[in-house]
Amino acid sequence: MFSQGFCVAAGNPKAIAFFGALFPQFIDATRPLLPQILVLGITFVIFDYTAVMVYATAASRITP
Template sequence: MIRSKTTFQTDGIENLPRKSNWWHVRQGFVVAITSPKAIAFFVAFFPQFIDPTQPLVPQFTLMAVSFVILDYSAVVAYAFIAQRAGTSLAKSGAAYWINKISGGTVLVGATMLATIKKSAPSH
C-alpha cells in the first residue's frame, strides 16, 4: 500500500454481473438473523419494553417495524455517504494518501505485535 502509485480503481465496475435487489435482501436477512451479536442485542433490549400484562404480538410487531424502519434509514444514509465520499475521493486523488496512511498504520501495528513480549502465565 505504501509503495502503490494507483488510485481507486473504478474501471470495469459497470461490467460486473448485477444481482437482483431481492438477492441482496435475502442475503442481508440471512446474515442478520444468524448474527450472534444481533440476537444478543434483541434478547437484551426488547424485554425491557415488553409489558407482560398486554398482548405480546402487537408489542413485538411495533418494535420490529420500528427497528426495520430505523435500520433501513441508517443503511440508506451510510450508502449515500459512502457513494458520495467514494466519488469525491476517486476524483480528488485522495486514494494515494489513503493508501500511504493505511499502509503505514498496518506497518506500525505489525511492528508493535512483533515486539510485544509474551509474559509467562503466573499460577
C-alpha cells in the same frame, strides 16, 4: 438473495444478543405480546434502514 441475507442476519449471535437484551425492556407482560413485538420490530427496521441509507448516500458522494 433476500432470504439468504435474512438467514445470515437472523443467525448472527450479536443480533440475537442485541434483540434479547433490548426488546424485553419495552415489553409489557400484561398486554398481548404479538402487537408489541411487531411495533418494536417495524420501528427498528425503519430506523436501521434509514441509518444504512444515510451511510450509503454519504459513501456514494464521498467516493469518486
